[in-house]
Amino acid sequence: MELRRESNVFKILAPVLIIVLLTLLGVVIGFVISRSDDNNRIMHHIYINDIRIGNMDKEQAKLVLSKKYDNNNDNFITIFFDNQKHDFKLADLGITYDLDHTINKALKEGQNQKSVFSKIFKFTYRFRKKVLPLSIRLDEKVFDKIVGELLSEINKEATEAKIEIINDELIIVNGKSGVGFSRDDIKKEVINAVINDIKSIKLFSKQLKPKEINVDELYEEFTGDPVDAHFEVKDNEAVLIAEKYGVTFDKEVARKIIEENREEGKRFTIPVTLIKPKRFQDEIKDYLFRDVLGEYSTGYQTSSVNRAINVELASSKLNGVVLGPGDEFSFNNVVGERSAKNGYKTAHVYIAGMIEDGIGGGICQVSSTLYNAVLKSNLEITERRNHQLIVGYVPLGQDATVSYGAIDFKFKNNTEYPIKIVTTNKNRVMHVKILGTKFENIDISIENKILSTTPYTTIEKLDPSLPAGVRKVTQKGANGYVVESYKIIKKDGKIIDRVYLGKSTYKPTNEYVSVGTNPTISIDPQNDGIDTQNNLVNEENNGQPVINELAQDVQNSQQQAENPDLQNTQDIFFE
Numbered sequence: 001m002e003l004r005r006e007s008n009v010f011k012i013l014a015p016v017l018i019i020v021l022l023t024l025l026g027v028v029i030g031f032v033i034s035r036s037d038d039n040n041r042i043m044h045h046i047y048i049n050d051i052r053i054g055n056m057d058k059e060q061a062k063l064v065l066s067k068k069y070d071n072n073n074d075n076f077i078t079i080f081f082d083n084q085k086h087d088f089k090l091a092d093l094g095i096t097y098d099l100d101h102t103i104n105k106a107l108k109e110g111q112n113q114k115s116v117f118s119k120i121f122k123f124t125y126r127f128r129k130k131v132l133p134l135s136i137r138l139d140e141k142v143f144d145k146i147v148g149e150l151l152s153e154i155n156k157e158a159t160e161a162k163i164e165i166i167n168d169e170l171i172i173v174n175g176k177s178g179v180g181f182s183r184d185d186i187k188k189e190v191i192n193a194v195i196n197d198i199k200s201i202k203l204f205s206k207q208l209k210p211k212e213i214n215v216d217e218l219y220e221e222f223t224g225d226p227v228d229a230h231f232e233v234k235d236n237e238a239v240l241i242a243e244k245y246g247v248t249f250d251k252e253v254a255r256k257i258i259e260e261n262r263e264e265g266k267r268f269t270i271p272v273t274l275i276k277p278k279r280f281q282d283e284i285k286d287y288l289f290r291d292v293l294g295e296y297s298t299g300y301q302t303s304s305v306n307r308a309i310n311v312e313l314a315s316s317k318l319n320g321v322v323l324g325p326g327d328e329f330s331f332n333n334v335v336g337e338r339s340a341k342n343g344y345k346t347a348h349v350y351i352a353g354m355i356e357d358g359i360g361g362g363i364c365q366v367s368s369t370l371y372n373a374v375l376k377s378n379l380e381i382t383e384r385r386n387h388q389l390i391v392g393y394v395p396l397g398q399d400a401t402v403s404y405g406a407i408d409f410k411f412k413n414n415t416e417y418p419i420k421i422v423t424t425n426k427n428r429v430m431h432v433k434i435l436g437t438k439f440e441n442i443d444i445s446i447e448n449k450i451l452s453t454t455p456y457t458t459i460e461k462l463d464p465s466l467p468a469g470v471r472k473v474t475q476k477g478a479n480g481y482v483v484e485s486y487k488i489i490k491k492d493g494k495i496i497d498r499v500y501l502g503k504s505t506y507k508p509t510n511e512y513v514s515v516g517t518n519p520t521i522s523i524d525p526q527n528d529g530i531d532t533q534n535n536l537v538n539e540e541n542n543g544q545p546v547i548n549e550l551a552q553d554v555q556n557s558q559q560q561a562e563n564p565d566l567q568n569t570q571d572i573f574f575e
Contacts (some may be wrong), residue, residue, distance in 0.1 A: 042106045049197040061103045069097040080202040081154055081181060095140030097193055133195040138187075147183055155180030158210040165222060165247060170254075170270040175210025177264060182206070187506065196528040215255050223247045228279035230417075231288060231418045233324035238288055238418040246275030251493060289420050289435040293375025294444060296535035297431045298369045298393040300362070307362040312425045313343055314366040318432070319423040324412040328382060329421075331367050331402050331409040338404050340361055364401050365393045366430065367409045370421070371400035373432040374411045375487060375501075376444045379419070379495060383410035386504035391480055395447040397485035397504045411571045443490040445499075450476075453478035456508035466516025477511025 007520060009502055033072045044054040051068065053061040069075075075090045090096070109130065164171055193201045210509035223476045226246035231238045249272040261268040299313050317335045338360030347361025364387065371384060372394060400409045413419050417437035424431045456477035466472060485501040 010332070011344050013181065029508040029519060034515040040209065042103075042565070043109055043130070044108050047129065048102060048106065049131065053103075058103055058107070061106065062099055065099050069099060071096050076199070077190065078200040079186070079190070080200070082203075084154060084203050086150065086157055087442075088146070090194065092142075092188065093146055094139030095190075096137045096460075098135040098137050102132070102568060104133065106132055107111045110497045115278065136194055137193070138191065144188060147186055151181060151183060151299075155208070158208040159214055160210045163213075163218070163222070165272065168272055168274055170218075170222060170249060170272050171267070172213065172261075172270065173256075173267045174213075174261065175262055177210065178208040179205050180208050182208075201227055206445055213258055215251050215258065218250070218254065219251055223249065226277035228277045229281040229284055230279070231284075231324065233322050233327065233418055236322050238280055238287075238322055238324070238420075240285055240449065242281045243277040245277060248273050287417060287437045288419070289437070291417065291436055291438045293378070293415075293434045293438060294373050295433040295438040296369055296372035296376060297429055299429045300365060300393070301428045303362065303428065304347055307347035308428060309343075309345050310338075310347055310360055310362040311365055311430060314338075314363050315423045315425055315430055315432075317369060318366070321421045323419050325413055325416055325418070328410055328412045331370070331400075332404050335363070335366070336400075336404075348548045360404075364391070364399070367402045368394045368399040369430050369432050371409060372398055372446075373421075373434050375446060377419075377434045377436070378442060378444055378489065380412040380414040381501075382412050383408055384502075385409075385548035386506065388507050389509050390481065390506045395448055396450065396481055396506070397483040397501070398446060399504075436493070441492050443493075445490070446490045447488055447498075449484045449486075450483055451482040451503075452510045456480070456511055460515050461511045463514035463515050464513060464516075464518045466518060467521040468516050472514040472516070473511065474514055475510070475512040478509040480508035481506045506556065 040057055042053050042056050046052070046054045048065060051064060053064060056064065071091065076087050077090060077093075079086050079088065109132065146425070156178040157180065159176040161175040162173040186203065189201050189203060192198075224246055227241075227244040229243040230241050232241050233239070249270055254270045255572055257268060257270050273371040275418040300308055303311065306475070314335050321329070323329055336342055340359060344360045344363075346357050346359055348357060368391070371381075374381065375398070384400045385407055386397070387399050390396060391399050391400075401407055402409050413436075414440070415436055419434055422433040422435060424433075456479050458477060460471075481504075483504045485504065487497075487499040487501055488495060489499065
């Protein structure tokens with residue numbers, strides 16, 4: 001009966017005890033969690049070397065550490081190199097303490113726990129001593145300089161193998177070992193000592209072996225294909241580069257010979273095979289610029305003074321330019337910006353289909369003359385554009401317009417030897433000659449075919465400043481054309497190729513005529529100031545009838561278009 005009563009009491013008290021125990025456990029867990037959630041303080045038993053910084057915040061920890069690890073203090077480390085003692089300031093070695101990084105590392109210790117159990121672990125973890133190393137910064141350039149200077153005095157460096165090719169042999173003299181200290185070993189030991197607050201270290205010298213001869217590296221360095229004698233362009237000068245024999249050897253034979261000759265300082269040879277080049281410097285030294293690849297001339301006899309200056313200035317920029325094989329020529333890069341600062345003058349240019357004054361008028365005659373010389377030289381054209389309107393100094397389809405910063409004329413030296421541009425200006429005739437080296441009797445001619453013609457439009461404007469009935473042509477008109485151009489290549493007088501150069505489209509140039517409307521102005525019966533036959537007002541030459549420069553140039557262009565075979569020597573002043 002008594003036992004039954006006790007059993008009943010236990011059954012009543014057991015749930016109460018369980019509830020009490022769970023409550024106490026919850027309180028403990030809550031306490032642990034609350035105590036472990038202060039991430040602004042370093043855990044209890046954290047040390048930096050022998051300095052305890054547990055339970056401190058950042059500022060407190062830094063204050064404590066800086067008393068010992070202050071970069072402004074003269075902190076030294078002593079290094080024994082065998083029996084030689086050397087003292088170094090840490091700062092002189094490029095070593096500084098990084099207290100901020102050290103403290104941040106300490107703060108993170110044990111702060112990554114997320115779960116309840118990990119936080120309980122974190123709480124218990126605080127009662128176990130944890131020593132963390134000091135963080136430092138190393139300026140490797142400073143360290144290597146100081147240590148390198150020291151090692152140059154105390155080390156007996158290894159002698160590396162000497163290798164050279166003489167005739168048909170690869171001659172090798174093995175290196176010799178030295179004695180001393182490794183810079184990398186020193187760096188490793190010093191860093192370890194500093195972060196662990198060790199003030200003295202002892203290092204022992206060891207054998208310094210020369211670099212082993214690696215057959216693959218040897219093959220990479222000393223073998224290669226033969227190089228023919230050739231010219232290279234440096235600073236706009238063609239320099240003759242001597243030939244070079246090719247070299248090869250059997251790798252397996254070389255490995256066996258090297259393995260059999262390991263003795264330090266020993267001299268031995270490896271047989272090599274020399275490969276003869278195809279061209280030698282004595283054979284080609286007279287090839288340089290020996291031939292005229294192509295040439296072309298245009299005249300500017302009727303040009304204004306300013307235009308003539310522009311033509312001759314731009315032409316002078318081309319003279320003497322040398323291109324090596326594969327080099328690309330850029331007209332704009334060579335001639336430069338057409339500006340008053342660079343010496344260019346104001347002359348007639350094409351602007352939006354009109355002939356107006358602009359800086360650098362006449363430059364396109366230079367680029368077009370060069371273009372034709374390049375065509376005659378059978379060089380590779382990489383960039384060329386025709387004018388919008390016709391010009392009179394070259395046949396239709398054979399002009400090359402340029403505009404600095406927008407339109408360029410480019411070509412490439414596709415020969416095996418350097419080429420040189422030579423320009424002359426005499427009696428207002430520009431001549432471009434391209435010198436190079438050719439081995440075939442090649443002749444180049446250009447064929448142009450007019451596909452269509454667009455007549456120009458005459459635009460009249462009433463002018464009360466002129467006598468009634470008088471007509472004054474202020475801009476001569478010219479027809480527009482579509483032209484196909486071909487390069488005809490002949491070898492020994494026979495056509496071997498016909499190369500399509502492209503299609504050039506020219507817009508017509510409007511003719512502008514002023515028509516007089518003033519009845520009060522009479523026409524001088526002696527034709528003073530007015531050319532009634534040509535319908536032109538004469539503004540110069542003391543009233544003598546002339547055709548103005550503009551009209552003459554357009555007229556030349558028109559004649560050139562109607563007769564492509566016409567050899568024009570007249571000037572055109574627009575680009």
